[in-house]
Amino acid sequence: MATPPYRMWDVVERASTGPFCEQQEFLTKILVPKLKEVIEKYGIKYDSHSPIPTQDSLADRVWEAAVELFRDVGIYNQDTHRRITFSDKEILEALSCTAGEYNVGIGKDSKILQHRGVEDRTPPFVIFSPDIIFDEEDFLTACIAYLKEPLLDGFCAPILEESMGMRIQSGTPIELAGSLEHAMSLREAARLVGRPGVFLVAVGTSQSDASQISVSDPEWGVRTTDSRLIGSITELMTNNSMMNKVVHCQQYGCYVANLTGALYGGYAGGAEGTAVLETAYHLNGLMVYQSHYQMNFPYHLKYFSNTTRELLWVVSVYSQAVARHSKLVNVSNGFANAGPGTEMLFFEAAAHSIASTVSGANLWEIAPARNKNKNRATPLEARLAAEVGHAVARSGMTREEANEVVNKLLGKYEDKIADAPLGKEFKECYDARKGIPTEDYVALYESAKEEIAKIGIDFPY
């Protein structure tokens, strides 16, 4: 079966020849009206009682709405002011050519990253990631702590704020320095823990195309068996810098994920529009970004999280839509409200993991504390999310059962979301030198895990 790229240079050229419009016109006159139209046409309706919807027909209608939206709206290139659009036939061709599984990493650490179905018994592929900046001096030890986790299938390291004591600024040589340091230290950490070929998603410190391109190296940097993230711009937009990364990654030969977060409350509107948009982004990933998998973090405008009731519904619905109608590989990224060292974070991690796993997604866990507070992430909450994901898949949990469990979990934290506790920093929860959690944090984790088991998750250990 073919792998990306899909007609890459033809797609690139369309950014210069597609229909012209100004950006605000694209967002308000083309995207928003069409999104409203397909939501109504396909009868898509959010149900607050079912954070994990059980009707196949809802997922099917969301898929149809997303395909129609993507076909009629396309992707807007901010630099050329033109839309990249595709025909129905091209969309079908690209979907038909999707491999659906990839060997990632190398040697004994190689794994299969693959498409999952709804209520699939195959455990999710779990990428561990703190998703946040860490102090430079803690970068290596934090990477080691994460890479020690046995359920880790892939790893995305923290982001560096400084390099060699200098504040990193995108588009400057210091960003390039930070990107090199990030790539080199990450590789060193992987070797030190005895997982030299582990699948790495790197490097988060690189925002600019130049920095991202600078770290492609089979020895010390990003290998062809590793992956890059290339972001979409909210909503359904791209630019030449992103497209430069796309072209480079295909030529270099590494894996690519389209990083997308439809914004609940923004141009997407409510849960319905957010689910349709997040589904449509998978077609952007497949056809514009030439992606092997999709990294999804739909999130809440007010809380910057996706463990609220509405967002769990979004996560479940778009995942079911993609799982039922394509072989695309979906990786679902959790964004929690609470910080490390709190019971609430474990409940949020479990809810996100259940909603994703039962609906056909793989996992990317987890960004605590609204993804904005330095050093506030640890491997332990990601471990719990991974354990929940494995348990859900292996036990053959249904959507009905998952809905019941998630409703119970929401009952434990939903009323605390607005004032979620910030929790503690990595070094307050971990013995950083050894890369192991403190006794107190382990006790909290075990107590939360016991609570989660009581409400319906069948952990093997």
Place this chain on the structure above:
Amino acid sequence: MNDEQIRTLVQTVVDGETDAAVKTAEEFVHANGDIDLALKKLTEEMKGVGDRFEQLEIFLPEMMASADAMKAIMKIFLPKLKESTGVDASKGRIVIGTVAGDQHEIGKDIVSVMLEIFGFTVYNIGTDVDPLEFIKRADEVGADGIAMSSLMTTTMAGQREVIEIMKEKGVRDKYFAIVGGAPVTPEWAEEIGADGYSDTAFGAVKLVARLVEERRTK
């Protein structure tokens, strides 16, 4: 008739029906309606629109439609208002953009719309804005302040750069400088010497209102 027209005007603006709002506003002006009273009612209702968006009872497209309708009728009202009172209703002028290296739009756009709803004149200069450009545009338009957004930890330094250049050029006290964006914290705002920070659009409106008021009363 005046009250009924004002009710229609307010409803069409809140509902984001720009064409209907413009038509009603033109009829209102033609009939020598009380513009002060209409604006008072509109301001109250638009604050409600902002509040409902803050609570996510409505979403960005609905809020933007209301804001567009409000802007359209203000174009009709403002010349009459200046004519009758000699007062420019503009509350303050703000230059807003996303800092260099950062392509994120939406947070900055939401703040722009909210500021416009509350009567500020906003110069939205886009994304990936060169630090010097913020200051040049503020000078061109006679701004009260500069608002800088950053959505990436690796681009936040651009906010500091703007403030440093303001100091170098000797215009630090000429404009207030405020910051926002997902990774931005109050500690960062303090560290770089910004005049304020907000983590919500509504908070940004309150911050700008306070800073403009402070400038006016100096």
